[in-house]
Amino acid sequence: MENRREAIAKDKAGVEGTPKTLLVPCVLLLLRKVSVHGYQIIQELVDFGFSSIDHGYVYRILRQLENDNLVNSHWELSTGGPPKRIYSITSAGNEYLDMWSTTLEKYQYTLSRFFSMYERVLFPDQVEQEEMKKNV
Numbered sequence: 001m002e003n004r005r006e007a008i009a010k011d012k013a014g015v016e017g018t019p020k021t022l023l024v025p026c027v028l029l030l031l032r033k034v035s036v037h038g039y040q041i042i043q044e045l046v047d048f049g050f051s052s053i054d055h056g057y058v059y060r061i062l063r064q065l066e067n068d069n070l071v072n073s074h075w076e077l078s079t080g081g082p083p084k085r086i087y088s089i090t091s092a093g094n095e096y097l098d099m100w101s102t103t104l105e106k107y108q109y110t111l112s113r114f115f116s117m118y119e120r121v122l123f124p125d126q127v128e129q130e131e132m133k134k135n136v
Contacts, residue, residue, distance in 0.1 A: 023050070023061055025100035028093050031071060035088035038062060062087055070096050 023045065030036070030044045042058050065071040070093035075083045089097070119126075 020057070023058065024065070025097060025104065026050075027058070027061060027065065028070065028089055028097040028100070031087055031089040032094065032097060035086050037076070037084040037086050039084075041087065065093065068092075 026045060026048055027041060030041055030048075036044070038055075038059055041062070042053055042055055045053055045058070062071060062073070066073055066087075069090055071087050072090055073085045073087045076086045077083050
């Protein structure tokens, strides 16, 4: 059985970076902007803030999104290299993305409240000083 310190370290390692569950709405958002191939999606996700991405996992997500009719794909032939599968969002994918946006907006409110309380608990003097500056 793990001791408490090992459990906390394991939890911390699991929450560092961006959660995997955010990959789906981020992929859909990227595809709402432009239709692209999988490798470009991965590059965009890195730029988005996902520090380490399992390429195979992203392609599995893309296949699942396609199976769910949230994404379409087609092969694009190029003269300078192998064919590339180009992904684009469907109207159902746009609706799903809008649902995610509403959900994330609610989470954002909850997270803002969490960090506000977190700062008040850990840094009460600093928060009080900042509030006094605002009231002046």
